[in-house]
Amino acid sequence: MGARLTRWLISAPPSLFLVTFFLAPSLIMVGASFRHPGAFGGLAPLVAAGRSGEHGLTLDAYAFLFGDWIYLWICLKSFVVAALTTLVCLLLAYPLALLIAASPRKRRDLLVLLVILPFASNFLVRVYAWMIVLGPFDLLYTQAAVLIGMVYVHLPFMILPLYINLEKHDPVLLDAAQDLGANRWQRFWRITFPLSLPGIFAGSALVFIPVLGMFAIPELLGGTRDILIGNLIKEQFLDNRDWPLGSALSLLLTAMVLALAWVALRLARSSMRGVS
């Protein structure tokens, strides 16, 4: 009896808050994508209020979205940017994570802290820093700048899961592999790398998904030429005030994210097949 009550008392407040401020808004966004845009922005009413003008539900937003190839092109571009960012992050993060995991305990904590500290700076500050650095080299407002910015901001998210995974590896396994004839490269490729796959997938998910939704970095570092899906969404909600289209775009982004998360989960599960 008391246990049940306790369980409710503890679970209910956070659940209620999140249902109200996360779940409900998400569902409303789904609904909004099927509405008409309002005369002065926002959404048009569901029921006509005696004025002329659009009301009710419609598929206009989606028709617009899938009718014009440019939206899908931007989606694809966002996907490619996210993939590139993830790859570069992985290549930069892996040696660092290996080093940290192989270091003695005390130094390890310090090295991890040094990885997290840049994360302490404000996101905009980090982007701004690259605006300063790239400016003199004429690299600002290029696609390379956007990529550098994306990698810079998200690198810690790749380093940490990798490190957490690598830290757990049993060193005896490498001893056993060496004992049975494996040289350095073979030990890495056949033992360390396969066992680090769950960390790779976790880190990739933590980079790929946020990058998909970014708008500030393309805007500040890429100028107005290179827009990604995040910029599109921002435009619809704040500049054009076409909320249904913005909602539809958001749902498209959500669908991409969910698909990716599903793939990542499947991959992680199959890579962990032999590991408990």
Add this chain to the structure above:
Amino acid sequence: MKRRSLVLWALAAAVYAFLYVPLAVVVLFSFNDSALNAGWVGFTTRWYEILFSDRDMLAAAGNSLLVAVLSSIVATVLGTMAGIAIHRYRARFLPALVLTPVAMPEILLGVSLLLFFRQVLDLTLGLASIVAAHITFSIGFVAIVVRARLQGMDDAIFEAARDLGASPWQGFRHVTMPLIAPAVVAGALMSFTLSIDDFVITFFTAGVGVTTLPLQIYSLIKVAVTPEVNAVSTLLMAITLTLIVAAARIAPEIMRARG
């Protein structure tokens, strides 16, 4: 890894340099006696003086502080409860509900809250909407930290407490609370930091009249880049750096809790 190869060290050093050099440049130029962020001219603190007499900036800082304090308090309480609930009760929906706001792109949370506040609640966007938004994504972080701490503990001690006569409340007060206290404090510091630093979600839920520090920085960057931005950036970095180091000291779990 028997012997750490030189190549590995060199690569790692390069990555660390990549991480820190741009920030060092920002800090450096905040003391640069030149309006352009180009070459070094001389040492000065005038940008800081301008900063402290900038009304808009100070108002924004005040707002940021207020929002951070309010949202971190509520987020810590709710997040701790969520962390305990996830660890102990293993409900199916709760982890998804709590952790999704953390996992998905911030812009989605931002626009959906914008829709919610304006369309459904017909609320004028302002501090209240910002606080609510910040709490929403902070709950997940606190929950992760608290849960990580709980996972690292032997569950048997809670049973032992009950076995020795403690009621659920006493068990919580005398056993659970003291043991998760470091994680709770770290979680509070983390959500404070996240709130002060947040840009994307605040961008959509702030409305017209209200700014926070990151939003103010954003407008400055877009309009006119002056080293005043460097100055405020440096100060902000110093503050959040202190908070993160403090959090890491109190609960090393946060460094293992990510991902």
Add this chain to the structure above:
Amino acid sequence: MLLELRNVTRRFGGVAAVDAVSLGIESGEFFTLLGPSGCGKTTLLRMIAGFDAPDEGEILLDGVDLAGTPPEHRPIHTVFQSYALFPHMSVEANVAFPLVMSRRPKAETAPLVRESLDKVHLADKAAVYPHELSGGQKQRVALARALVNRPRLLLLDEPLGALDAKLREQMRSELIRLQRDVGITFVFVTHAQTEALALSHRIAVMNAGRVEQVDTAERIYGQPANRFVAEFIGMCNILPAEVKTANATHLSLDLGSLGEIVAPLYPGVRAGHRGLLALRPEQIRLSPHGHADRLRNQFEGTVQDTLYLGDVTHYTIEIAGGYRLQALAPNSGVGRAQLFRIGDALTVAWRHDAGHFIRD
């Protein structure tokens, strides 16, 4: 001689973990390094495998010094205490690993793997993953993996440590059978003396980095070289003694307040030598008080303590001079009850050729 250790020494921070150890291990034998924790046996094993190098001395395999050869190039494989099976590979892939490392053509690999798994009776588990196996099965996979490419030497680091008692016994027989079957030299490290006695052709008893005695199991047990070996292997009664006379057939020992007894001859021992008499508990015969046996060495005593072990009972008996003797007697009474109870008066006796004199 297959493996020779010459004056091998290894120090850690000034303390010698392995102190001037010299050993010779013959091809095809089951050789055990036996000793308490910290005696240096694992350090020695690691040096043979190549994970550590001696500070002084040489390790020679087939007459060739192994110094400078890394583990992956030594024809020596190790079965680790925690088995160290690769969790992300199936049993089959684990066993095939050494063959893959030495770049054997795939066609050769499969039959060798199957043969190795057959030898440990796990051919049906080839596609299974390590986390699905029991402790004993993991052990056998580790063995199969280390043997698949026929190394010159197999090192086993306390492999039976994590198994429960019944399983240990089973694995012991398995190991003996396997070693005799493949004919590969085994160097086994353990602190469990029963295991050592059961498995080995020869045993090296180690203590604090030094080798106390290298001998066959029977001689280690029956003729311990010193007090440490006598007390480390099984239970042992240790009685201080001085040699009164030594003639062609036996020794006469003066046990102080206990008087004189007769003991078997030991080469090189003469009158006046001081030392210890090592007497095993099972060598002591117990008979009810007054029922004198015709055994040479007899004392009267009282039972102080008993420990019933099912098939035998362990008795602690106090005799003259305050000496306490440990005796082991089968429970052959009615219903397998023990023969004597605490407080019983009885006669303890042992043969004239029982016991072993250890010279100081």
